[in-house]
Structures are given as C-alpha cells and as structure tokens.
Amino acid sequence: MKKSGKRRPAGRPVTYTHWDELMASASEPLPQEQRTYQLTRMYQGLHALETAAEPGREDWRVVSDAVNMLETLVVEMQVCKDASGLLMDAIRGLAVAGQRHKREGKPIRLDGPGIQAVRTVLANYGELLDMLPARIMIRCHRLTEKRIHAILDGRKQPHDVEVV
Numbered sequence: 746m747k748k749s750g751k752r753r754p755a756g757r758p759v760t761y762t763h764w765d766e767l768m769a770s771a772s773e774p775l776p777q778e779q780r781t782y783q784l785t786r787m788y789q790g791l792h793a794l795e796t797a798a799e800p801g802r803e804d805w806r807v808v809s810d811a812v813n814m815l816e817t818l819v820v821e822m823q824v825c826k827d828a829s830g831l832l833m834d835a836i837r838g839l840a841v842a843g844q845r846h847k848r849e850g851k852p853i854r855l856d857g858p859g860i861q862a863v864r865t866v867l868a869n870y871g872e873l874l875d876m877l878p879a880r881i882m883i884r885c886h887r888l889t890e891k892r893i894h895a896i897l898d899g900r901k902q903p904h905d906v907e908v909v
Contacts, residue, residue, distance in 0.1 A: 757894050761883045769879035780874050787811040787867055794842070794855050794863075805846075805853045808863060809839050810889070815870040817889045824881060825873060834862035 774780065786807045793804035812835050818824045819832060827833075838859020846853040855863060874882065895901070 757897075759887070759890055761887050761890075763887075766880060766883045766887060769883045771878050771880045773879060774875055774877060775879045775882055783811070783874060784871050787870075791863060791867060794853060795860055798852075800853045802846075802853065805839065805843060808867070809843075811867055811870050812836060812839060812863065813889050813893065814885055815866055815873070817885050817892065818870075818873060818877075821888055821892075822881070822885060824877065824885075829865055829869070831862040831865050834858065835866040838862050 769775075787810075790804040790807035793800040794808060797804070812832075816832060816836065819827050838855050842853050842855050842859065845851050
C-alpha cells in the first residue's frame with residue numbers, strides 16, 4: 746500500500762501540527778508558561794534591538810516572528826484589525842533594519858519610528874496572546890510558518906518582505 750499526500754521537505758521543521766491545532770482549547774488561551782515564554786523572548790529581542798551594542802540575528806528574528814504572527818491575525822485570519830495603522834510601519838522598520846545589516850554590515854538596529862511602531866505592535870500582540878483561544882494562536886503560528894516557508898521558497902505575496 747502506498748501513502749498518499751504531500752510530504753514536507755526535511756529541512757523545514759514545523760512547530761505545531763494540524764493535530765496540535767485540533768487538540769488545542771477552543772475557549773482558553775495558551776498555557777501561561779507558553780505565553781510567558783513567547784512574551785519574554787520577544788521583549789528581550791526588542792530590548793537588544795534598541796540597546797545592545799551588537800544585536801544578533803536571533804533578536805531580530807524573534808521580534809519579526811511576533812510581528813509576522815500579528816500580521817497573520819490581522820491580514821490572513823482577520824481575527825482583529827490594525828486600528829493604530831502601525832503594523833505595516835513595524836514591518837517596514839524591521840525590514841529596513843535587516844536590509845541595512847545585510848547590505849552594509851551595520852548592527853541590526855531599529856530607527857526611532859521603527860522602535861515606536863514595533864513596541865506598540867508587540868504590546869498589541871501580547872494582549873491578543875492573553876485573550877485569544879489556544880486553537881486560534883496555534884493556527885496563527887501554523888499559517889505564519891507556512892507563509893515564511895513559502896517566502897523562503899520564492900513564493901511571495903505582494904506585501905511580503907524577505908530580508909535575512
């Protein structure tokens with residue numbers, strides 16, 4: 746008997762599976778430990794981008810991941826709206842910082858407007874993380890990973906930005 750279906754490339758691991766999404770609570774948020782871990786990492790990354798002498802790619806990546814997750818919630822899933830209008834400013838700020846690092850070898854540093862936009866967007870993401878059911882957040886994570894894998898494979902949407 747032959748297995749049918751698509752196989753994921755071995756080099757692209759996923760954080761959550763479809764089963765994780767189905768088994769997650771449809772009414773309760775992610776467990777507190779998971780939320781605390783996510784928020785701690787993203788704020789440590791932001792702090793490094795703002796103040797560290799040599800912020801690393803990992804700092805930029807964890808902040809970008811959180812912003813990408815919020816973008817998925819707003820644009821793709823339409824679970825919430827970007828009332829402040831700062832989501833695209835945050836994406837642009839992170840893209841400029843990443844491109845400056847990649848092209849000019851400068852530290853990955855946000856400019857003033859970028860810092861303000863990213864700070865606000867991350868605060869909004871943190872509030873959503875505490876409110877939205879685990880199933881929605883896991884679906885968001887899965888869709889975000891899928892979009893990032895597509896970008897890395899050369900399949901971009903008009904609003905996508907690839908830097909590092």
